[in-house]
Amino acid sequence: QKEVEQDPGPLSVPEGAIVSLNCTYSNSAFQYFMWYRQYSRKGPELLMYTYSSGNKEDGRFTAQVDKSSKYISLFIRDSQPSDSATYLCAMRNTNAGKSTFGDGTTLTVKP
Amino acid sequence: EPEVTQTPSHQVTQMGQEVILRCVPISNHLYFYWYRQILGQKVEFLVSFYNNEISEKSEIFDDQFSVERPDGSNFTLKIRSTKLEDSAMYFCASSEEYGGYTFGSGTRLTVV
Numbered sequence: 001q002k003e004v005e006q007d008p009g010p011l012s013v014p015e016g017a018i019v020s021l022n023c024t025y026s027n028s029a030f031q032y033f034m035w036y037r038q039y040s041r042k043g044p045e046l047l048m049y050t051y052s053s054g055n056k057e058d059g060r061f062t063a064q065v066d067k068s069s070k071y072i073s074l075f076i077r078d079s080q081p082s083d084s085a086t087y088l089c090a091m092r093n094t095n096a097g098k099s100t101f102g103d104g105t106t107l108t109v110k111p
Numbered sequence: 112e113p114e115v116t117q118t119p120s121h122q123v124t125q126m127g128q129e130v131i132l133r134c135v136p137i138s139n140h141l142y143f144y145w146y147r148q149i150l151g152q153k154v155e156f157l158v159s160f161y162n163n164e165i166s167e168k169s170e171i172f173d174d175q176f177s178v179e180r181p182d183g184s185n186f187t188l189k190i191r192s193t194k195l196e197d198s199a200m201y202f203c204a205s206s207e208e209y210g211g212y213t214f215g216s217g218t219r220l221t222v223v
Binding site for chain 2: 034036041042043044045046049088090095096097098099100101102103104
């Protein structure tokens with residue numbers, strides 16, 4: 001079993017749709033959860049960073065963490081064509097150190 | 112906005128040659144990392160570096176790999192004798208004690 005499993009996609013939605021991206025994990029020691037966006041042949045860009053369970057909102061993005069279910073989600077409201085990218089979940093068990101990444105979900109938002 | 116700078120953006124090398132990938136992390140960050148991503152695959156951890164020493168490394172980071180912070184700004188990854196399977200995007204990242212990473216744009220290494 002992979003330590004981090006991410007919904008594989010690809011995902012294609014119309015502009016304005018709400019997008020849900022999800023990851024599950026098996027390591028109960030993970031406490032820090034991140035979402036990154038990666039455009040083709042570029043480095044990942046940090047979108048959201050959360051600690052432990054709960055919700056965090058930043059503009060059109062909401063990150064949810066449910067540690068009891070070992071499940072995290074990223075919601076994108078009012079999706080835009082510029083949101084088209086690969087989204088990576090990542091998590092780690094210490095405040096700084098190795099992060100374990102999911103395989104990524106490729107999202108296409110069609111105008 | 113502060114950024115992590117990586118050079119070169121693309122490096123082609125012959126199998127068996129040594130390569131050095133260079134990174135300039137964000138100046139007030141204390142934690143530095145190298146990750147790699149083989150085309151179409153996931154981002155994989157190689158090594159983390161703190162307080163001038165390796166704090167953690169993966170099984171990928173064998174004796175062929177080394178890291179160095181030769182001065183106050185640069186952070187380098189050396190591959191001593193490259194193999195075909197080392198072909199990948201190599202990303203440098205840095206972070207504060209808390210928070211996510213800031214990644215560089217990567218170096219695409221092609222071993223021929």
